[in-house]
Amino acid sequence: MDAFNNFLQGSITLFSDPINILIFLGGVIGGMLFGAIPGVSMLTLAAILLPFTAHLSAEQGIMLFSVMYCTGVYGGAITAILFNIPGAPENAPTAFDGYPMTKNGQAGKAVGAAVMCSALGGVVSTIIMMAATAPIADWAISAFGPPEIFALVFFGLAVAASVGAKTFWKGWLSILIGLMIAVVGLDPVGGIERYDFDMPYLLAGIHFIPTILGFFAVSEIFVQAEKKVRGSYKAPKLSVDFPSLSELFAHKFAVIRSIVIGFFCGILPGIGATLAAFMGYNEAVRWSKTPEEFGKGKLEGVISSETANNAATGAAMIPLLALGLPGGALTAMMVGVFQMHDMQPGPLVFLTSADLVWVVFAAMFYANCSILLIGFLETKTIINLLRIPFQFLAPLILLLATVGAYAVRGLTIDIVVMFLAGVVGFFLRRSGYSIAGIVLGLILGKIGEQTFAQAMQMLHFEWSGFFDRPIALGLLIAGFLTLCGSIYGAFFKKAKTPQTPDPDSA
Amino acid sequence: MGRLRPGHLVEAGFWLGLCLFLYVYSFEFDKNIEIYKFGASGWPRAIILLMAIAAIGQLIHHYVKGDETSSQIISAAVDDGSEEAAHAAHHETVKWYLSTFALLAIPFIYMRVPEWIAGTSEPGDAGLHTARLIVAAILIAVVVYFIRHHRVRVMLMLPLFFAALLEDFGFYALAPFFIIGVMYLFGERRPRPMVLIMALIFGFMLTMFVKILYVGLPVGNIEPFYSIGSWVVTVLQ
Incomplete structure (x- = not known):
């Protein structure tokens, strides 16, 4: 009942302030559009907006990002279905059947299924998140000290290394380079300067905003520039023909299964919605009586993937808000928003800023509902907006990123760092490294080193101290097992990754 | 092997x-x-x-x-087409990498060489301003020479060069040319849409950030660019 009252209070706060409503609507439409426009993603928009959240309250900033997260995950399905270009990794399995459906003239039905299932998965996940986050945070306050947080960071990074790059080793190198960037500046215990190369600029560390902008927004433009040289995609055939309720009801088990899978995957730090979408899709194939029809334009493929990835969005907020640990690139940027307001996400947020938490929860709930509304009413408009030529979008994105990087501290060197990060990101991406891994490493690196130092001081520098703390020990073992499994897989298993079926062969 | x-x-x-x-x-x-x-x-x-x-x-x-x-690894999830694009465009050879890194040196040449020529790093020094103007003009000519046939390489370098020039020439004088340059590198060749879109984007940036949000963008150090930048800010704010 408390949760319901808090939700009502959050809803009132959200809708009683016109600025909040404006930010909410901006987040809903912006997330959906940037998720849907080929070549950019909600992460691009989030990176551009990150510096400007300093002008908003912490409540508004986090609310904006969480709303974009919900609608952006859905928006990415549109490009996956229409162009075979997933807006984000979590939409990749949607393309397996969504794009063949477009080829078969059923784009509208695929988009309609994505609308309904994204909304459903997201709403259910948000409701569970509202019920579960506060008790987990309460428990975390007493059960989670520095050793446990360090162990969770280790576990999260171990899991993240196995998703997102071309090989396990490249996943680890991506994360380690992020951790190394986080080392630059003053060390957290003694305040000793590290890797500053006698440059005063580096004393305060490499700022995460220009770095994130460079890795996500700028490198994306460079990748698109290269694709443009090669010659690009063809415009799809458009139709709007939503699936009937009975058609969706026929897939009720797929929906329920995907919600469960999505939620449990989303709660794991480091992987979240991407693994959720793939597992949702794979399970749908495994449980199907006609698995051979998947990859040729089967509605259930779109339903499973889109339900699971949106179900992961609410769950991904649990480790962020209850433990202060981001699970992916966008939640890592949310940590940035907290830090810009001199706050640290974690269990204490529920005590010190309960209003913030419940406004964010309410906003996520309504954002998922709005996917349904806007998806049904505005799909045609969104599809037509996708026709904006990229050559007109690219300079706008680059200039927005320029202003974003400069606005943080008023230093042109931040702009140079951002574009340099863009160039580095471009070369790393084309070599199969993970940009999300670098950013996770960058954000978790500071938390990891600080909690490691605190843990070792607490345990009097005795490693055996971890054996007396079951949660920390369990997480460390889980992390090591994940690592060992990945190393075993890297050397001894044959690759059997899901491949996008060739629609022309259908 | x-x-x-x-x-x-x-x-x-x-x-x-x-x-x-x-x-x-x-x-x-x-x-x-x-x-x-x-x-x-x-x-x-x-x-x-x-x-x-x-x-x-x-x-x-x-x-x-x-x-x-x-x-x-969930490879399909991370396959954003960048590797495939690099392969299809034959941008994986040692020669391509070497020439790309050579072009990427341009912004750093601008950051270092004028100070070396003028023998000072004093920001207000007139000799340094002249050296920067001359070096910038030469490097811009080099960029224009390469822009038609090395689009991806120039695309990687152009934003960095833009960032390197910002401190001296200011956002207001450089941004219109930067917008047109990026559109050109993305294959746009029609002058009228280029000018129209440039005006729209530049107008949006000025209205949104200078007029509404009061973000102080770099106005430059070198005349007449400093005066142009200051004039734009005065008019808008």
Whole structure:
């Protein structure tokens, strides 16, 4: 009942302030559009907006990002279905059947299924998140000290290394380079300067905003520039023909299964919605009586993937808000928003800023509902907006990123760092490294080193101290097992990754 | 050589070289901290060690499996087409990389050479301003020369060059040319849409950030660019 009252209070706060409503609507439409426009993603928009959240309250900033997260995950399905270009990794399995459906003239039905299932998965996940986050945070306050947080960071990074790059080793190198960037500046215990190369600029560390902008927004433009040289995609055939309720009801088990899978995957730090979408899709194939029809334009493929990835969005907020640990690139940027307001996400947020938490929860709930509304009413408009030529979008994105990087501290060197990060990101991406891994490493690196130092001081520098703390020990073992499994897989298993079926062969 | 290609060796060499450099540099701050026995260099050195292990693991992986994707990895999720695009555009040769890095030196030439010519780094020095104007003009001519036939390379360099010029020439004088340059590099050739879109984007940036949000963008140091930038800010605010 408390949760319901808090939700009502959050809803009132959200809708009683016109600025909040404006930010909410901006987040809903912006997330959906940037998720849907080929070549950019909600992460691009989030990176551009990150510096400007300093002008908003912490409540508004986090609310904006969480709303974009919900609608952006859905928006990415549109490009996956229409162009075979997933807006984000979590939409990749949607393309397996969504794009063949477009080829078969059923784009509208695929988009309609994505609308309904994204909304459903997201709403259910948000409701569970509202019920579960506060008790987990309460428990975390007493059960989670520095050793446990360090162990969770280790576990999260171990899991993240196995998703997102071309090989396990490249996943680890991506994360380690992020951790190394986080080392630059003053060390957290003694305040000793590290890797500053006698440059005063580096004393305060490499700022995460220009770095994130460079890795996500700028490198994306460079990748698109290269694709443009090669010659690009063809415009799809458009139709709007939503699936009937009975058609969706026929897939009720797929929906329920995907919600469960999505939620449990989303709660794991480091992987979240991407693994959720793939597992949702794979399970749908495994449980199907006609698995051979998947990859040729089967509605259930779109339903499973889109339900699971949106179900992961609410769950991904649990480790962020209850433990202060981001699970992916966008939640890592949310940590940035907290830090810009001199706050640290974690269990204490529920005590010190309960209003913030419940406004964010309410906003996520309504954002998922709005996917349904806007998806049904505005799909045609969104599809037509996708026709904006990229050559007109690219300079706008680059200039927005320029202003974003400069606005943080008023230093042109931040702009140079951002574009340099863009160039580095471009070369790393084309070599199969993970940009999300670098950013996770960058954000978790500071938390990891600080909690490691605190843990070792607490345990009097005795490693055996971890054996007396079951949660920390369990997480460390889980992390090591994940690592060992990945190393075993890297050397001894044959690759059997899901491949996008060739629609022309259908 | 197993399935190793020269590129794999270069990649491993890069990572191991980086590890060696970072390790050697860590002695610069290898100081004891009374309350923390691992000192300031313990954490970075642990990361360096793991990086070296991962780089060697990656090399062994290439030796055994070539470019095959690890079975644990959700490869389709990370396949954003960038590798495929690089391959299709023949942008993977040593020559391509060398010429790209040569072009990427342009912004850094601008950041260093004028000070070297003028013999001073004093921001207000008239001689330094003249040197910067001359060097910028020469480098812009080089960029214009390359822009038609090396689109991707120039695209990588142009934003960095723009950023390097911002401090001296200001956002207001450079942004219109930057917008047109990016559109050109993305294949737009029609003058009328280019000018129209440039005006729209520039107008939006000025209205949104200068007029509404009062973001103080760089106005430049060198005349007449400084006066132009200041005039735009005065008019808008």
